[in-house]
Amino acid sequence: MHLNLKPRRRRPKLSSSRLGASISLLVFTIGLPILSVLGIEFLERGNFHDTMQWITGNQPLFLLNVGLTFSLLAFLYAIVGSLAIAGSLSTLILGLMAIISYMKVKMIGEPFFPWDILLNKESMDIASLVTGKAALIRIIAVAVAIIAVLLLRWVIPKVRVPMIARVGVGLFAVYALYAFGIKTPLAGKILDHAGVNEIVWDQQENYVNNGLALAFTLNVKNSIVKKPDTYSEQSIAAAAASIQEANTQGADVKSAKLAKGKQPNVIFIMSEAFWDPTLLTNVSFSADPLPTIHRLQKESSSGYLLSPQFGGGTSNVEFEVLTGNSMSFLPGGSIPYQQYVSKPMPSLASYFADQGYKSMGIHSYEGWFWDRNTVYKELGFESFKSSEHFVNPETKGYFISDAEVARNVIDEVDKTDNPMFIYTVTMQNHGPYDDPRYGENQFKATGNLSAQAKSILETYTQGAHDADQSLQMLIDHFKDSDEPTMIVFYGDHLPMLGLDYQVYKEAGFISTSDANKWSLDEIKKMHSIPLVTWSNFDMPKQDIPLLSDSFLGAHVLDMLHLEKPANFALDAELAQQVPGLLNNLIVDPNGQLHKAAPETAASLITEYRNVQYDLMFGKQYLADYVDHDYLTKGTQADYNAEFGDAQAASAKSEADGNDEKPASAQ
Template identity: 75%
Template sequence: MHLNLEPRSHRISNSKKSKKMRLTNPGAIIASLFFLACLPIVSVIGIEYLERGSLHDTIHWLMSYKRLFLLNVGLSFCLLLFIQAIVGSLAISGAISTLLLGLMALISYMKVKMIGEPFFPWDILLNKESMDIASLVTGKAAMIRIVSIIVVIAVVFLLRWVLPRWKMPIVMRVAMGLFALYALYAFSVKTPMAGKVLDRAGVNEIVWDQQQNYTNNGLALAFTLNVKNSIVQKPDTYSDHAIATVAANLQQSNQQEAKLASNGLINGKKPNVIFIMSEAFWDPTLLTNVKFSEDPLPTIHQLQKESTSGYLLSPQFGGGTSNVEFEVLTGDSMSFLPGGSIPYQQYVNKPVPSLASYFADQGYKSMGIHSYEGWFWDRNTVYKQLGFESFKSSEYFENPEVKGYFISDAEVSRNIIKEVDNTDNPMFIYTVTMQNHGPYDDPRYGKNNFEATGPLSAQAKSILETYTQGAHDADQSLKMLIDHYQNSDEPTMIVFYGDHLPMLGLDYQVYKEAGFIQSSNPNEWTLDEVKKMHSIPLVTWSNFDMPKQQIPLLSDSFLGAHVLDMLHMEKPANFALDAQLANQVPGLLSNLVVDSNQELHAKVPDASKALVDDYRNVQYDMLFGKQYMAEYLDHDYLTKTAQASYNAEFGGDGTEAKRAGESESTPEAKPVSAQ
């Protein structure tokens, strides 16, 4: 046995000397730099593989877009440098940057699988709405990704016992951190210098098709470039003069229409106007090669024969309900906003003119009803800004019936009836249901009464039958309302439609197996397939005479104007412009335009560009601009403030309910990520 008889003070001194030598050893510095250089390369390859789901696709992208790959590596390197400047430890900084990039890739992968959209910078602001995907991350592919991320993070973290402890001077750390932060900032806002780098690298921002944008440019670069899209850029054609020209044209048109308007009176009474946006409602009998044991939507199919009906063109698929509300209520279009943006969370932070404020001006009580928690998508505060008098969310339903995971559609119909009966004034109600929210991969309703037959796998068959049972319940809840108001002496109009097609399995499983679409990659869809995957049934009913109309296709943003025309009510400026544009371009998405002849285009036809520019300018004017339009038309409506007594009947502005909702979710409900 060897005894170390060296004095302890000498041993400590030698230990410090050894550590000091390690810190100043050129080999240690080289090893550290090698780590800093290699980790970003490995990280970018890893996150692209995680998001794309194919090693072949990842390698193909790397070889085809070498410069874009290097830009992604550079951004990952800057992130690592910035964290290193804060933390100081190479291994810990590497583990943190790997965690952040891995989570970004995982969330993007799941979003694409669920609703066809990647991870956007503004998703970070969505809190529980977007980030609560735990209940959906149960598949084998997702679990493999999660485990892979954990393993890589653990390996990087364990390197702290292998890597040299290179203590960087504080001045160098500050300089390094500022450099990294500025580089990330420069690419986020696209400074002139960053713009030159991007141009030389061949970067092509495809903001109108974000999935293609991420596929081409890579996750880190596309995500970073989207930061600037959180702020909507002013249109080149926007000016006081441009808005004045639009106002003059609208004023002339309105004078002619005012002669025909009857102020919406039915036998001297103003009718109740009830909008019902049924969660994920669609007609499953439209699926190619699929038959059902019996008709799941008898009410809808009867109304399609007897009343005004047709199809709405939704800006969403599988999620993003609030964006459809935004289009219908405001008459504005998502096609002019960054792909994947959420106006309720990003832009509606001041009073915005809407159907709710318009009907309030006409002597109506404007109420929002939603059978989920009021904090979701910030509806508590947004509905106030949109001019509603009150908002009845699930917190204010008394002992509601629950079917599946959520409050039933039948319960929503009962609450509509209750609110109309308890209100003396005519009512404008905007209703959003929740019962048939996805996922549909378990038989939540017990036995399904509608058997689907066709070229479907067992899993796809189960998903479709569960969804169809919920769609049938929505159909029957509409029948309940019709039966009630059929003999009512209160004139009432009901407008019923869905917000988007349902997500029937990952990668559009049911649609693909049924032959409704040919590819699970939206980038490969034909214009006709894009149209089909965004077309939602619309039906109307009233207990007073109304001419039957057939609506081949109409964007959600034009629905409000159409309903006002059906009621012979004068339209305010923004909805009047909607009606004009709908005559030329009834369907308007960022990647699909449908003209008055129902011909499909990938972009706006030249003949309609001027009017579409007017529409874009007016939308910008009301949401972000100087409100020039209010100087020429409808000043009181366009500048109306929120109702001072908003939600007084339900205890104020909903702040307390929001706090409760954030700390305690509905017991029966599963976490929701796309409502």
């Protein structure tokens, strides 16, 4: 009888113990993902009120973020077999994502993308460039959270789960992460039911609306470029034949040998966030902030470019102009400089190098930015002068001034014997503009604007005026030069004038802050950038109503009467039928706006897409049929040698100087 009583006395204790363990595990596996999402959104948004407002107002999105975080936890548990260790690892991963995203937004207005993981070390070294209390608090908070979760290892009941069950949990977690990352049909239905709105053209807003975990996961599919169904050697052969026929018809085109038999310098100036603020409706200014631009619009070839970007993504505009390729055929939110340009790629830089030019890139910011140090080499530049190579540069506001950039362009042209192709990118007027960083702004805005919107607009306008004056500085120098020179000046995208398009909305330039509800005309306005040209030799004036950035290179070659290489010849042919090409807007030659390509241009657009895929990802069939040397050209062997030698000399000089100092001084 006594033996029979022992199990009866133990069963309640065993049952209670198992119940307690089950409750503890349930609380941990559900509670930790909830707290993780709460924590990373707090780190991302900066205050508890906005975080709770997002959670309470977007419960389906919050639950999706929790589900993805749970899947990460489950996957890690399947690997390590310890909930506490898996929890600390997931906290570490999510915390790092939140911190990096916070720092990236502070630096360049873009959140953390999946493809950022593949960047070179120098391109990921954002932490050293962002200092301050806010960043330090976030780092400490994540570290404390990791330690706290790890300490739960001695609190959470130890439960042995059979290996087969762990494998099942891991497989389920992997499938869940895969399904949302690739957006399978089932995942797509869930996302639609939850009301997910993926804003690929404004990734900062995409992350704010959908949450970090969900937005990051949805961007995974944007790392994958699918081969077009129409791509084959036969389709590329047909494209090559079309290109050759177009070149034959334009065989009378001659090389640009101008005054005194010299080839002209060709200087592209892509001015950071340059736009014409006088285009705002219901707003006026105390004086004209862009006198040079407005004069050139009357006197020289000018018009508007259709940018694939708004508020950020400068390198994507560079990519379109330099390569003639279109962002319309790449995944939304992708960054070609960081993802796809890892081998030599034909561009304007390599083309002009073949014509005897010195091709140089100039940018008044660090060379790692957007991975330009390596990308410019792959695009065929001979050298790249980034801010590290500016000597005692003048700054204005936060960055090197536009006037300093103009002086560097002049210096490089004047000291170089060969004609130059220069692609210049400025930085002075980079956002944000909520801090009146230029002091007392010269141009006062009048209109139905809030005090905050008025301050933002006036700060931006002062910077735009400085850009205008830097262009005038270049004109003043080259108008008296005996070297024929052409300048092509434009912006990369419209500026981000406050959150939720604040200035544009208050000024009545757009009807709503919801970009998904914009009309085609509003989409066009929010992507149209002023383009002006100038030359110190005679060129017929042309009016350019609207032209995609990807077609600008071909247009400039035509203006210079230079024979176009294969890909730019195809650009010119397509631009005649579809001058404006975005993934959500098509502009025909009559200026009519369409959501999709007209039937008359569909086959040529398909040809354009096939050629782009062939050059970037495919078998490079095109080089077998036309322009083989240009299309297969490698990088320049002495890329950046002039600045490498200067760096070596500087390092040697510094070392010699240190040798002469007493040890205490070193």
